[in-house]
Amino acid sequence: MRLGDRTGIDVVATYALGAHGMGARGLSARAHEATLPPPGPIDVPPPARPADAKQRKLMSRAAWMGALAMRGALAEAGWDAGREELGAYFGVGASGAEMGELAALLGASVEAGSLSLDRCGREGLDAVNPLFAFQIMNNFTLCHGAILEGVAGPNATFFSRGAGTVTALEEACVALAEGTCDRAIVGGADTALHPITLAELEREGLLGEGLQPAEGAAVLALARTSPSALGRVEHVQVLSVPRQRGARSSEPAALREIAARAIGEALAERSCDVAVLAPWGHRAREALLAIESERVRAPVVVDATAALGEALAATPALAWVLALDLLADGGKSRALVVSAGPDGDVGVVVLARGGGA
């Protein structure tokens, strides 16, 4: 979706939780100075407000990170009023059940080393938080934050192993461009450090291929127009990459071909002085680095997942925040952000520096 130089969607504010800590800025400086800690668990503050503490009991870790990023972005944007009509579009990941809850359920459901459904029904269910289901519903990564912040406009939550978060950005931009809402928040929150997710990444061979599991959340505050925009979304597109039937992921050659086409359409003869790549796994990394050096040759190239680790649904959103930070810090004018996940799709976003940066 080409939004155009004049009609692009304005980025009013950003906020992120990641390896750099928590805040609106600072990601690019830490990435540039190579002072980010190795990918891994991040410091997430506990709830400080009574309402947060009550809600946190129903939330997964990803949902809490998402809520904090949403709150931060809203505060940075100064959007205290009119939140009922604010749009909200998120890429979200797998369910994040508390392992202690699961262990309690199973501990009260096992007989002679095997699951007993009779015992599960009689005792196991009573061993867990009655609102346990709310911790594991994928959409609650958005909804808990929306409830805490009173965000009640048009919305969508996409499951994301990369492209879903870019789809969230595209839908937010469409909603703004069509006038469905005037302002919206968009982003993603996820953790690859949940034990069950780690087991899945291991079984899929991705940990063995060098994937660095991480976690985080990032949110952009978008408006159709803003007098003090940090930046502008000029283009957002998701493209499917062909792959063999039954194959776990696409071939690097196919990824390169599609990424090259997408980048060509996205930049359309315009220059680009920052490229932020967010590849999932080493094969996608090789493909994106190759196509960047062939087609883009930006003066500044940052591999976001190498720097921050793989935070799954949060990764593209963290990459956008990093790109906007790079534009603001370095006096650059345009950034290309390319993400590629094993879901087979490529996301391409072009961000321009705004007057308020």
Place this chain on the structure above:
Amino acid sequence: MSKTERRAVITGVGAVSAIGVGVSALLDGLAAGRSAVRPIKSFEARTFPTRVAGEVPVVETNAGFVKDTLGALLRPGEAEAWERAGLLRDRKVCFGLAAAAEAWRGAGCGEGERAASLSIGLGLEQAFLEDFAAALDGATLCIGPGGHAGGEGVRFRSRVDLCAELLRDVLGLSGRIASHVSACAAGGMAVAHAAALVTRGAADVVLAGATDSMVNPLGVGGMSRLGAPSPRAEPDACRPFDKKRDGLAIGEGAAMFVVEEEARARARGARPLARIAGWATTQDAYRATAPRPDGARAQAAMERAVRRANLTPEDIGYVNAHGTGTPLNDAAEAKAIRALLGPVPVSSIKGAVGHLMAAAGAIELAACLLPFTRDLLPGTAHCTEPDPECPIAVIGPEPLPARVDHVLSNSFGFGGQNVSVILGRVA
């Protein structure tokens, strides 16, 4: 043709529900006023607080079921390989495949439609408690990387987008995939997204819909702990808008649609079944545990969908309500419907097929084809004593003969996501 003139129509539909496998089973059953909530058979639920469900009459989803429903779309040995890999343990995967294959064939799709996108509503991952149990060491679950990732056949849980991935393979789809995970609103949102992609020119054909199953120990157990299902283990457990309603009945199944640009569909000889005329989403932003009592944000979704369709409230001839049968949902939704649409006929099919969760909006849009194909409005199974606290024109258990041109379907998700979708009759 300009983008503003593009119209999204449904040219194929497939459905799997407690009433049976296939959209004809669903529509015939609804036309006959059938209800299919009954004791759970797919797992031993006798000690569970909830023991009835709108369960698809397939005890085990396996390679045989997939081969029966997908037929020549499969390669030799493919279904068996999926079964060996444990991919078919998640019932919603099989239901989604079956519904999609029916929709694809019904629309007469072929090579020319392989560029289709996929917009699918999906429930949360199915967790396999039996796999977890083997990893329990005292009070600790030993799951993680390295040696704790599980052995052969152990999956712990199915991946959310597994069905989408298999659909892309089986149908050879080359378009983009959007997996909507908005709880009970996911099906409606997926179909609305498909219509949006078509009307704005981002796609010509989209396979859209949803699939879900929570008829498994953790799904039924988790919902029971929330107190959402009716405590009564009876076939009439779910009685939407009835004075004695006391909760929902968990359901399972899928409905998928081929959504395409109308002129393109007609040019290739496909017969439009309905037009997707309008849609809108809002959030309650109220509580995790309850809908907003005044129904204001649900009303806003309906109002905006009507506006998007360039209609007036008077044009809506029938509302397929979210109508869960819970005291809070039905009262709030009734307020919203009454405030915007007045005495329009309203029904909920959840008493008949249960609450399909992520697939609820999709199966209910399939039910919304009944008015266009048979001039019948579906009934509300087990609503025998309409609740005066729900002052709307609820259709009783029997379907109501009527000819209407526009119908509106509501879906409201846990967490507060709301979507309204309007279908219109096509000439």
